[in-house]
Amino acid sequence: MPLRLLKYGLSKDYPVTGDIPATPDLKPSYDVVIVGGGGHGLACAHYLSKYHGITNVAVLEKGYLAGGNTARNTTTIRSNYITKEGIAFYKEGVQLYEEMSEELDFNVMFSQRGQLTLAHTEATLRSFHLRAEMGKHAGTNIEVVDAQTVKELSPHLNMDEGGPLEIIGGLWHSDGGTARHDAVAWGYAAQASRRGVEIHQRTEVEGFDIEAGNITKVRTNRGTISAGQVMIAVGGMNYDMALKAGVELPIRCFPLQAMVTQPLKPWLHTLVSSVSLHTYLVQSSRGEIVIGGGSDPYQLYSTRSTLDMKEHLAEGATHLFPFLHGVRLLRQWAGITDMTPDYSPIMGASPLKNLWLDCGWGTWGFKATPVAGKYMAQTIANQKVAPMLEPFTMERFATFDLLNEMGATAASH
Amino acid sequence: MTRLPAPYGSRINRAKPVRFSFENKPFEGFEGDVIASALAAGGQWMLSRSFKYHRPRGLMSMAGAEADTLVQLPSDPNAQADLTPVTEGLKVTAQNVNGSLENDRDAFMDKLGRFMPVGFYYRTFMGPARSSWLKLWEPLIRKKAGLGVIDLKAPHQDYEKANLYCDVLVVGGGHAGLAAAIEAAQGGADVILAEMEPELGGALTYRRGSDAMLHDLLYQARKLPNLRLMTGTTVNGWFEDNWLPLIQGRKLFKTRAQEVILATGCIEQPAIFRNNDLPGVMLGSAAQRLMRHYAVKPGSRAAMMAANPDGYRVALDLLEAGVEIALLADPRPGGSGGGLADDLRAKGVRIVQGQFEEARGKSHVSEVKIAGEWVPCDLAVVSVGYAPMWQLPCHAGAKLGYDEDTAQFSLTLPDAPIGAAGGVAGLFGAEAVAASAQSAAQTALARLGKDTRDIAPVPDSEASLANFELPVNANPKGKDFIDRDEDLQVKDLQNAVKEGYSELELVKRFSTVGMGPSQGRHSALATARTVAKATSRKVAEVGVTTARPPFAPETLGVLSGHHHPAERRSALHQEHIRLGADMRPVGAWRRPYFYGPKTDAKRLIEEEVHAVRNGVGVLDVSTLGGLEVRGPDAGEFLNRIYTMAYKKQPVGRCRYCLMTNEMGTVIDDGVAYRLAEDLYYVTATTGAVARVYSDMLFWNAQWRLDVDVLNVTAAFSGFNITGPKARAIVEALESDIDFSRDGFAYLDGREGTVAGVPVRAMRIGFTGELSYELHCPSTYAKTLWDAVMQAGVTHGLRPYGLEASRILRLEKGHILIGQDTDALTSPDELGFGWAVSKTKPFFVGKRAIEMRRNKGLPRKLVGLTFDGPDVPGESCLVLKDDIPVGHVTSVLWSPTLNTHIALAYVHGDDAAEGTPVTVKCRNGARVTAPVRGHAFFDPDNKRQEL
Amino acid sequence: MKILTCPMNGPRNINEFQSFGPLKANPDPETTSDQDWARHLFRADNTRGVIVEWWRHVPSNYFFLAERNATTNEVIRTFDPSELEAAQ
Amino acid sequence: MRLYPLDPQGAAEGTPLITGPVSLRDDSRTPRFGLKGRGTVSFLQAQGYEVPEVNRIANGLLRLGREEAVVLNHPEDLRTRWDAAAAPKGYYSWREETWAMMHLSGPHLFDLMAKICPVNLANGAFAQGEIAQTRVGYVEAITWRDDRGGPGFSVLFDIAATAFFANAVATAAGEFERETA
Structure with a gap:
């Protein structure tokens, strides 16, 4: 038995760590306002506070912490991309996952089973x-x-x-694997808040005041605050949020669905995906088989599930593993993905001087959580786009410097 | 154990005994028994060990509301013992057991609970090394994970799917469902009533004193021809526009209902107290189900906790069945069971105010503590409250609230053709249920445009069934389970809140409450109340977590049904097989890869290449896309779709077609043959034609040109006769076409008949040799093919396959779209500037090509040859200063040139012929080769114009 | 499954249809700046409200337009492309 | 000689057509003259045909679009008359080459159609004279009631999918075979 369990067993009361402090009142002003309390926003807050000494930071979350795509993805972590820019970025992403439990003192259960x-x-x-x-x-x-x-x-x-x-x-x-998605967000939240970052749940950004190409104020349902730097990382709502700042993103939103079976004794040890069948399967540490595939076929801002996608995924799963026909499905769900024309994210500068984008993550955002957080923090701290992020600039759509990852994501999130 | 006498046992057929085994011990039940009832009749109450602590567990709900009844069947892990029928010879075993069910070696986990508080795994299992989770801890945990065992050799089963349509779908065949269905059918609607249990009636089948009402409802329902009664049918979700999956055994009915009436009833909720999970502790409805449905006596001496009239009725039922009632505890302050209590007292039952504080027992309940007193018993029954079956309504967008007055969840339906009646709508008394059902049916009829009548609402005579707040009787020593599936106690939820996970969704994710197989069925209400208390909020503010389909676990087999990968066959499919072709999939088609035995592949392919270069070969190109573009604007249309100019293309001539998308990326190529002023026959690649066709229609939906496009891919078959001797063959055919050199020039097209078959002939080819491509309607393909083969006998005509074709085309440097191009390839990168008109005002992609051209050329496709021992494979990288700048797109051994030839993207600065470029082989070796033009063979194109 | 009402074939399951994305303006390539042309290429209407989009009924190869709320998925109306022409 | 897929040496040679609870008949040799594009309707009307509404069939004439139609069992000279006519007269659409034609019937006809077609083809819901352009047996298809010789449906679909379609129908009908057995 690991020693830390003794702490629980031998304490009279449950020793509270207090991972996520209660939402405080909003202060009038922050050095950095991060819109979006998902994995990316929280990771950025962590890196800002730990490595750049910037702690006067507010993370604003409309709902509950990490309740968007961080909670809805199927947690694949990989770096098998096509472009050298993509590989370099995601390769560091994998490395940061390898170190993450130690970095956060929170077990994110990075399971690199290939x-x-x-x-x-x-x-x-x-x-x-x-x-x-x-x-x-x-x-x-x-x-x-x-x-x-x-x-x-x-x-x-x-x-x-x-x-x-x-x-x-x-x-x-x-090197491919999975991690416990919620733990990633909670670990970052716990670390960042211990260093003074404020996490505001149920705090919705309603608009921005802009003067001379700068965001001066962020208007929320709980009051208006002023901000030095602002980052947007709100997953499926990025298009909408950027538009509130007058920034038009080349993004279309599609639901992405997944489903999970009842727990089974482990029999599937690697993540298996099929490009032709648009289906992938992975068995979690709880024994559930998580099954996912391609995005929905038309634009929609809804996390409703469909029967047809479920039938399609079941067809793929039972084709690959025919003996699964008697296994029972427990739950299906969906997230809203923000797809860019070249299936690559948009990170870095925006047309506004102090607005930074961490958008367009489509179906592959979870794996980038630490590396995007790290370099977005560096970018915001230096107010200059980190070299690692330069290829992902929004400007590439005006200059035809697209990233050649198209077709790279089929059934492999 | 003997069963109760009839009329107990409505579902069993005592004339048909069924033998089966559980944990290798023989048991006997009756036809109609479920596994759990037959086992209980045999005295076996323990069914499983719990997920985390390996505590003994048995049935609680008899309604599939807990994971404790999951058992292993040979090819069916996680079967619900309280819902699955016994069958002769069935082998049932317990799940999640290390050793045996009775002596589980992991039972010590129960004692270690204090070391495993909520979310403990997030704070440990991290050391000593960075890789310890992966190498040490996760393997240990994975061994303990999961419940059932998958049968890797599970035999194939047929699963069927069908579509169903109705005016009104009534979900649930209890009192409300039957009443609603009858009302709707009497109103003239086409009605389906789906009931998940094997018999209709719902609670009427076990609730005290319901027989007459049930009989009457069934009589009315069965005489309505427009009411289809489907039992054993689970409505397993609600999807947009009233699209509902009805699962009946291994068949899925995908049902489109104009109107849906939800009569899904309630689910009885357990009480929270220490050791509330012991076998023998069950819900009142479970005890009634055991007796009425299966004639099983749930115990001999019962302790009863009743907070509503139903509990008192259960006690009366138990007494009648010969179960002694040790004590009835009513937790309601000043609570009295009214007349029912008097009946019980008259029968000698002691009734006290109080509740179950704790239970005890080794593997079955043996005593219960009530008001400080330990009461010996072998059965502890709780009837303390209900929750509406919220899942289906919530799938449909209903909002779940909490009514502080009734201490019940309540549902608000969305504005949609959906209604609710009976228990799910919070109604219990028979008259109120019937009125709500009739009213829901009338609302549906009105929306369907049928004649309606008014239904007056009726007050609920049994409203008192729902006016008590279920006690969450936390025990300082724990084992007071809120979620039995996940082994979660009250303090686990409280501690999750203390850690800051105070939003319900976060409590769920941190503690896993509600995430087990029963998806919150028995835990949602207690969870909401516990979290509300811990966060000082109202239950309504806390709510429940989002309900997601499916309602009940459903097999992947029933969802997938029969899987049919697409399959298309060209007209000569059987002919190629007869000729010994190795047929390989190309999309949905199969095409000859080469002709002859697999073992001789390399030799045969080379022979096929030599035949074309030195004699003559024939390739079936029938799967190539064929499109007819016709109409006065056909030329203008092609001008906009393709990069070259077609308006002035002479009739009787062929012209290359290169298609780009709006981003200027090359997406297809082919040939356009102008048959008449207003008719072009255009080819497209096999894989792209469907998309090209729909793109053409899409563009013209916007341009509205006077043009019609038709996909004739399957309608036309084509053969390319190619090689120096090609003309000898076509001239030998009986034809009205002049195939002579002067009469039929390169890129000419002719219509006529060949061997009596109408053909479109073109002098085009992919091999660089003299080629005639003959296209004919597919029903004539065999006739034409036979004639060609006959004419070819004296010239050694040889059919060749896809692999030889690829070699021949690569020797000529012809590109394959999709292989030599990717999602960003521009015509300039291919060196195809010649194919892009500079004079046309517009074509799709023109502007993007120009914008990209202004940026310079980042990469270019060039030819390379490799003579050394290291030959790069496809996709090997082209490096410049060790940075990847491109890759090899095609590489093959050329039997004609005796060298390896390749096409590759190189840096735009290195595209000039002769520039040395470095390629990294798969083994890591770097080889250098000078850039060459695309055509390795006959670069001056003399042979095709022979 | 969602129902989409094809102006030609009537109400059908939405998986009989193929989405061709939001309707776009038709800028004149002769007069549009590079910047605006890039915007035309890469940007599509992604509003959370009602969008007008192209659909194809696959079995009949018929193209039409739909007004659909991209958040509620409610289809407000579908119509033949000739109505666009008439409106212009 | 013209060869259809199910003929000896045809692409679907040897594919069994089921009989029993559901019967599948190959009608691919039925003459079918198809036109598409501007002038289609006016040409057919000029030939004396009554052209029904879109997605209706009348006297063997299927109206498939505003300017698209197929005439079944047409007189042999219709093609000649079309050849001779002046434009606009529609464009020839090769329907005896693009499509296979099959007929389904049998005691389990409606149960089977509910399995292989998403459109409600039940009596009352789908009338004589209506045409559904939809998916039948996992392929794009055109179907209508054809009750000559008892209740039945005719289906037109991609001729290259003949074997696939016959096999898909047989698989779907297997359930009824097992029931009967």
Whole structure:
């Protein structure tokens, strides 16, 4: 038994750590106002307070802490991207996850059991080779494996030999994994608030006062505050929030759905995803099988679930693992994703001098939580975009410097 | 154990015994029994061990409201023992047990509870090393995780799906549901009533004194031809526009209802006290179900806690069934059971004011503490309150509130064609339930445009069923379970709040309350009350967590049904198989990869290449997209869709087509053959034609040009006859087309007949050789193919497959869209400036191509050859100063040139012929090769114009 | 499943349709600045209120327009593209 | 010689067509003259055809769009007359080549249609003379009541999917076969 459990067992009362302080009254002014109390906003607050000495920070959250996409994603962490800019960024993301429990003194249960992406067509295999070559060149653990190795990595897969969905190979990313999403946000919140950052739940930003290209005031349902620097990181509501500051983002919102089964004794040890079937599966530490796939087919700001997406995901899951047909589904849910035209995020400067963007995360924001937090904090602290974030500038849509990650996210979040 | 005599046991058939086993011990039940009832009849009350502490657990609700009844069936993990019928020979085992159910080696976990407070795992299992979670702790925890065991060899089962339609869907076949369905059907609507239990009636099937009413309702319901009664059918969710999945066994009925009436009733709620999870502690409705449905006596001596009239009725039922009532505790201050209490007292039952403070027992309840007194018993029954079945209404957008007066959750329905009646609407008395049901039905009928009648509301005579706040009787020593699925005690929720997780959703996420298999069915009310108290808020402010589908756990099999991956066959599918082709999937099609046995692939493919280069070969190109673009504006339309100019293209000529999207990215290519002034026949790539076709229609929905587009992909088949001897073959065919060199020039197109078959012939090809492509209506394909093959015999005509085709095209440096291009490839990057008209005012992508051109060329597709031992594979990186600037898109061995040839993106500055570029092989080796033009073979294109 | 009412085929399950995204203005490529053209390419209406968007009924290949609330998913109306022409 | 998919040596050769609770018949040899585009309706009217509303069928003429129609079992000279007519007369749309044509009937007809088609085709809900352009058996299709020889539905769909369609119908009907057995 780990020693820390003794502390609980031997204390007369439950020893309260107090991870999340009660929401205080708003002060008139903050050095930094972070709009959005999800993983990204809280991570940024943590890095600002711990590494840049900036603690006069307010994190404003409309609902409850980390209740948006941080709570709704399927927690995949990986760096098997195509562009060198993407790989460098997400590779550091994976490294920060490896250190995160220690950094936060909060167990985020980063479970690096590897991600296996399946190829059913030669075109998919070709794209895997490109990911592997790019990844290997950047020093990540990634390789293309043949059908035999796929079978060894995930022995219960239906290989569909000779069939229309025959598995002809795979992309094995041994660094890939999952983490407990809520814990990531709570760990950052606990650390940041211990250093003086204020976390305001049920605090909705209603508008901004702008003078001479600067945000001067942030208007909320609990009062108006003035802000030195402002960051927007509100997931599915980024388009709307930026518009309140007069900034038009190239973003469209689509629901992304997922579902989970009843707990089973562990049998699926890696994350398995299929590009052709738009389905991925991972078994959590609780024993539940989490199943996800592609976004909904049309624009919508709703976290409603659909039966058709559930049928589609069940089809994919039972095709890959036919014996799952008797396993029972417990719950389905959805998040709202903010998709950009090149399937890459928008980070850094905005047309306003003191407004910083952390937007356009689409379906892959969770894995970037620490690395986006780290470099957004650096950007805000220096009031200059960190070099790591430069490729992700919003300006790229005016200059055709798009990031070539299109098609990179299918079924692999 | 003997069963109670009839009429107890409405669901069992005593003439049909069923033998099965539990934990390898034999048991006998009857047809109609569920696993839990048959086991209880056999004296087996313990069914499982709990999730975390491995405490003994048994049935509490007999209604699927707790995970404790989950058992393992051979191919069915997590089956609900209180809902799953027994079948002959069924092998049932307990879940989450280390060793045996009786002697669980993990039972010591119960003693360690104090070391495992809420969320403890967030604060530990981190050391000693950074990798300890992954390497040490997680494997340990994973071993303990989960409940049932998956059968990796579970045999295939057929699951079926169908669509259903009705005017009114009534969910729930209890009093309210039956009354609503009857009213709606009598009003002329087409009605479906879905009831999840195997018999209709809901609580009327077990509630005291309901027989006559049930009989009458069933009689009325069954004589209505427009009322379809579906039992054993769970309405498992509500989705937009009244789209509801009805699950009946292994069949899913996807149901579209004009109107939905929710008559889902209530779910009885447990009481919180120390050891409230012991087997033998159950809800009043569970005791009644055991007796009425299955003739099982729930115990011999009962302690009873009743905070409403139903509890008193349960006590009367127990007495009648021969169960001794040791004591009835009524926690209500000054509470009295009225006449029911008098009846009980008359029968010698002692009634005290008080509540269950604690229970005791090893693996079954043996005594209960009431008002300081320990009362020996083998059954502890609680009837203290209800919660409306909020799940389905909440899926539909209903708001769940809390009425402080009645101490009940209450539902407010959305403005939609949805109604509610009976218990879910907070009504209990028979007259009030019936009136609410009739009223809901009339509202639905009115919206359906049917004749209606007025229904007067009736006061609820049983309102007292819901006027007591369920006691949350926390015990300082704990084991007072709020959520049995997740082994959560009162203090766990209180401590979560103390840690700052004070919003209900955060309490849920931190403690996992409500996240177990029963999804809050038995815990939501107590959770809300506990959190409200801990945060000094009103229960209404705390609410419940969002209800999400499904209502009850549903199998992945019933959701997936039969899986049918798309499959299309070209007209010559069987012909290729007869010729021994290795058929490979290309989208939904299958195409010949090469002809002959797999073991000889390499030799055969090379032979096919040589046949084309030195003699003649034929390729089936039928899967290529075919589009007819016709009308006075056809030329203008193509001018806007493709990058070249088509308006002045002469009739009888073919022209290359390059398609870009609005971002200037190359997305398809093909050939346009102008058959007439107002008719073009345009090809598209196999994989893209569906999209090209719909994009064309989309653009013209905006442009409104006088043009019509038709997808004739499947309607036309095509063969490309290619090689130096191609002309000899086509000239040997019986035809009215002049195939001669002068009569039919390169890029000409001709219509005519060949071997009696109407054809569109084009001098186009992908191989760089003299080529004739013959297209014909697909029903003639076999005739034409046979004629071509016949004519080819003397010339050694050989059919060739996709792989040879890829080699031949790469030798000529022809690009494959999707392989040599990606989501950003511009025509300039391909060196296809020649294919982009500079004079047209507009085509899709023109402006973006120009804007991108002004930025300079970041990369360019060039040819490379590799002679050394290290040959890069597809997708290998092109490096400049060790930074990736491009990659190899295609690389193959050329049997014609005896070298490896490749197309690759190189840095824009390195695109000039002769510039050395470095490529990194898969093994890490760097090789350098000089840039070449695209065409490796016959760069002057002499052969195709022979 | 959501119902979408096709002006030609009537009410159908929405999975019979394919979304082609919000209706866009048709700027003149001759007179539009690079900056505005880029905006035309990459920006689409993503308001949380009513959007006008293109749909295709896949089995009949019929294109039409819908006014739909992107937050409530309520379809306000659907109409044939000729109505746009008439409005212009 | 013209070869349809289910003919010997055709693409779907050997695919069994079920009979029993549901029966599937191949009608792909039925002549079907299709026109699409401007002039379609006026040409057909000029030939004496009564052209019904969109998505209605009358006397073997299916109106599939404002300017799209198919004539089943048309006289042989209709094509010749069309060839000779002056534009606008619609454009020829190769319907005997693009589409297979099949007919479904049998005692479990309506149960089966509810499984393979999302449109409510029940008696009363879907009338004689109506056409549904929708999805049948997982492929895009056009279907209508065709009661010659008892209740039935005719279906037009992608000719390349002939084997797929027949197999999908057989799988869906399997449930009724098992019931009957």
